[in-house]
Amino acid sequence: MKLKNLEMMLQTLNGFPKPRASLEQYQTPAPLAARLLFHALMKQDIEGKAACDLGCGTGVLAIGAALLGADRVTGIEIDEQAVSVATANAELLDADVEFLVADVSDPDLPGRIGPCDTVIMNPPFGAQKAHADRPFIDVALALAPVTYSIFNAGSVSFVKAYTEGRAAIDEKIGGAFPIKRTFAFHTKDVQEIEVEILRLTRNQ
Numbered sequence: 001m002k003l004k005n006l007e008m009m010l011q012t013l014n015g016f017p018k019p020r021a022s023l024e025q026y027q028t029p030a031p032l033a034a035r036l037l038f039h040a041l042m043k044q045d046i047e048g049k050a051a052c053d054l055g056c057g058t059g060v061l062a063i064g065a066a067l068l069g070a071d072r073v074t075g076i077e078i079d080e081q082a083v084s085v086a087t088a089n090a091e092l093l094d095a096d097v098e099f100l101v102a103d104v105s106d107p108d109l110p111g112r113i114g115p116c117d118t119v120i121m122n123p124p125f126g127a128q129k130a131h132a133d134r135p136f137i138d139v140a141l142a143l144a145p146v147t148y149s150i151f152n153a154g155s156v157s158f159v160k161a162y163t164e165g166r167a168a169i170d171e172k173i174g175g176a177f178p179i180k181r182t183f184a185f186h187t188k189d190v191q192e193i194e195v196e197i198l199r200l201t202r203n204q
Helices: 003-011 030-042 060-067 080-092 109-113 134-143 156-162
Strands: 050-054 072-077 098-101 118-121 146-152 167-180 190-202
Touching (some): 003 060, 030 118, 030 146, 050 060, 050 134, 060 072, 060 118, 072 080, 080 098, 118 134, 156 167, 156 190
Parallel strands (some): 050 118, 118 146
Antiparallel strands (some): 146 190, 167 190
């Protein structure tokens, strides 16, 4: 599958019916999701692998991984409504994904999921709750030797310091995350946020 084909397929997926600001529920844009997934595919981190999408929302990254040939894909999401949409989205594209309603801060979660090869995620940036992305990073490193995650641009120094002794950043890819007017505090119809996709490799 070509990058553009994947992007077009992900564009057809439904978003959050009632997005919650407290959870920073913004649909991962199809072009950004496709770019992350295709890069992971080229690095041989998707096809034939066990992948997990932490905070999967409506399933964009998880479904994309399944479409690119991941052997097993698990999506973790705290919002039951979002999981219902994600399940319907997976059926729409005939993607084999197991979705679990769970909180990433649950200490038993890694045991429920089991070891994975790759984590793909778009965690909260911490705009509504400081350090909201930290539990996602912790679980990702517990689950898999490789993680691809979307962060606010300029997050490298924070991620590097937070994962010191546990993982290393070996790649950074710049990107854009257009956010449509969703909540009352938004002042623009569309605000484009600069982001970066970081590839983290866990220390042996």
